[in-house]
Amino acid sequence: MILKTETFDLTGETERVVIRLLKKQDYAEWLNGYTGRLEAQHKHDPGNLDMEECTEEWFKELVRKHQELARNDIAHVFGVFRKGDGKHIGMVDFSTLARNEFQWGRIGYTIHNQFWNRGYGKEAVKKALYMAFEGLGFHRIEAHINLDNIPSTKLAESAGMKFECKREGFLFEDGKWTDHLVYYATGTNFRFSDL
Template sequence: MSKNDEAYVFGIFRKLDHKHIGKVEFSTIMRGEFQWGLIGYRLHNQFWRKGYGKEAVKGALDIAFNDLKFHRIEAHINIDNTPSIKLAESVGMAFECIRKGFIFEFGEWTDNLVFYINSK
């Protein structure tokens, strides 16, 4: 999918022992005059709240802007996912809006918060 500029997946590995602890991924929403992408991130739960997520997402955003040439990156976050909201805010992402009935999960259409960051 990276060859077609559809998606890019990066593993997160702990520096100490190179243990795989999660992933960060980007999906291309639209190119052309938008250069717009979506970020997703996941850490294995035993590595939560130790700073790994912030470091990985900050590094991935550098790649998104400098290497992949996105201008805007969005994160779509479940309303009750406080740790993800805090992570997005900690890397400089700003709250933009609530998209109502945006993602079909758990058997229903759920609302999502949209956070964004633009290249500098």
């Protein structure tokens, strides 16, 4: 494992967003982000979610689990907050697929739909990729995207990821093996200058 910095100190900032691990005191803003979602905008947007079970105690346990996953280099889950007012606008996460000679991970991302079409997703994903390469020591990051999830492919492309292939029967979801598009970026081909 090559972690270039202690994950708990890893923070990224752009002109408009801050990307960092969730803290226990983030509960109110985190909850507001999720409860403020609009109705689903397309098939892959969950829209409004029932957050009734997500109490403050539940959230504290979530933060603890995220810290444990990061400590064990299984996953690194970051909240995305808007600068200025501190609103929670989404999440970006990295799962470790392989270390050693691979240094290979997967990215997942979501921006709450009430904040769409403002460029926050591109800004957050691009900065998060930089954090993955420079802070977490990954060499290759992949996004695995459903074939019909056009908004996600557009976001991956706008953040500088490149289309690689379609993997057939790649992920078991909704009771069947589904095909996914693979987008990728590597630490050697990613353009940091646009951040």
